[in-house]
Amino acid sequence: MNQAQIGTEIIIVDDNQFQLKLLSHQLSMVGYKCVTAFDDGQTALDHMADRFLDSTVVILDVNMPNMNGLEFLQQLSKNQFSGSLLFVSDENEEVLHLAEALASSGDLQVLGQLRKPVQQEQLQKYLNDLCSSKENLLNPAKKHSYTAEQLKQAIENGELSNVYQPKVLLDTGALVGVEALVRWQHPQDGEVFPDKFIDLAEENDLIDDIARQVLRNALKDSQIWKKSGMDISVAVNISMYNLNTRQFIRYLENELLSSGMNPQNLILELTETKLVKDYSLVLDMLTRLRLRRVNLSIDDFGTGQSSLMQLRDIPFNELKIDKGFVHSACNDEGLHGVLDGSLQLAKNLGIKTVAEGVEDEADWSFLGNSGCDLAQGYFIGKPMKAEELAGWRGQWMTRYEKISVAAQAEN
Secondary structure, eight states: OOHHHHTOEEEEEOSOHHHHHHHHHHHHHTTOOOEEEESSHHHHHHHHTTSOOTTEEEEEESOOSSSOHHHHHHHHHHTTOOSEEEEEESSOHHHHHHHHHHHHHTTOEEEEEEESSOOHHHHHHHHHHHHHOTTSTTOHHHHOOOOHHHHHHHHHTTOEEEEEEEEEETTTOOEEEEEEEEEEEETTTEEEOGGGTHHHHHHTTOHHHHHHHHHHHHHHHHHHHHHTTOOOEEEEEEEGGGGSSSHHHHHHHHHHHHHTOOGGGEEEEEEOOTTOSOHHHHHHHHHHHHHTTOEEEEEEETSSTTHHHHHHHSOOOEEEEOGGGTTTGGGOHHHHHHHHHHHHHHHHHTOEEEEOOOOSHHHHHHHHTTTOOEEOSTTTOOOBOGGGHHHHHHHHHHHHHHHHHHHHHHO
16 A cells, blocks of 8 residues: 555445445555545535545546536535545446536546446546646645745756657557656745646746746756757747747747757647737747748637647648547547548648657557557656656567567457
8 A cells, every 4th residue: 555545535425235345345455545435425525525635546436326427516516625536337338427517617626537336446547647746736846836046946946847748650650759847846846837836827927938938948958869860840839929939939049049959840839828918029039030941830629719720820830739638539430530630631731740648558559540640648758757668668669569560460
């Protein structure tokens, strides 16, 4: 039993007594001792009132008498529940997706969904992912809140560093690029992920400093890789906020010149933000970058209301499909349709496509016949330090060859 299991309270809400006993037994078998079961939603809510719930997982049956699962979710959102949700149901996929959508709209964290009867292996997988992931709510560093002054000091002290997630060709498995991701190496809290400080940076005029440091590190690492025989692209995330003035673009141009990097090996991934002050200025600067052969990618396509407008106005040459439309698309007709539509749109516009969130072999195999160009995700490789990339590439190609042989044997 690990510390995450010890600190996690699990609340089961299901009107089926057999299911309550089965889930309780399964959880006990995999090491969870703090498990409480309720056969109606209101009693569960009463139990949860005024309790510290960051480390709580609610396993919820969507369809129950009296207070049903959807009403329960609305109440959780109203109460600002900060734990995690796992749905169990024998309802059809549409009902489960409605529940997930309702939870997401209420800022609730959803781990996933399980069909009844629940398989212990699947249940354990979701909970293990929650406990082991560095990006979950059980990570003390993630729950910490930071001040602008602390972040400013961290930037000055060089506590921000890059990690890189590989991007590979779907048809050959070849490594063709990486995405640079920033991490804060906090002296007390350890590795802190960007969702804990990027908003803070934007709100306090520190986002330019962070973007410059990530860019500088990425260009330096890119040249080291090139000298070792890996001439690959590097994608750097920038906020529209970085483009509110011309200063960042001038800095980028100067860094490209001094580093000697081929501009065609640099990709800027644009994320949406409400902080665009002058849209015409942004368009002007991005067009200027494209003329200098810098690549532009629209990140998390399909998640923002203005994505289509940006695709129309900005000279993008890469489209990254959000992981929410990629993972498990092979088992979901709705996701499959959205993915196909996005790929067809990109093809019509002559834009390269990248599928994010390739989490397992099923995702990888499904994408192989989709017409998508590149893939990125934990199944391929987790974010890693620059010096780990060469070793990962050798291991990945060995895995890729085995996957390809197995796929050919099945056909």
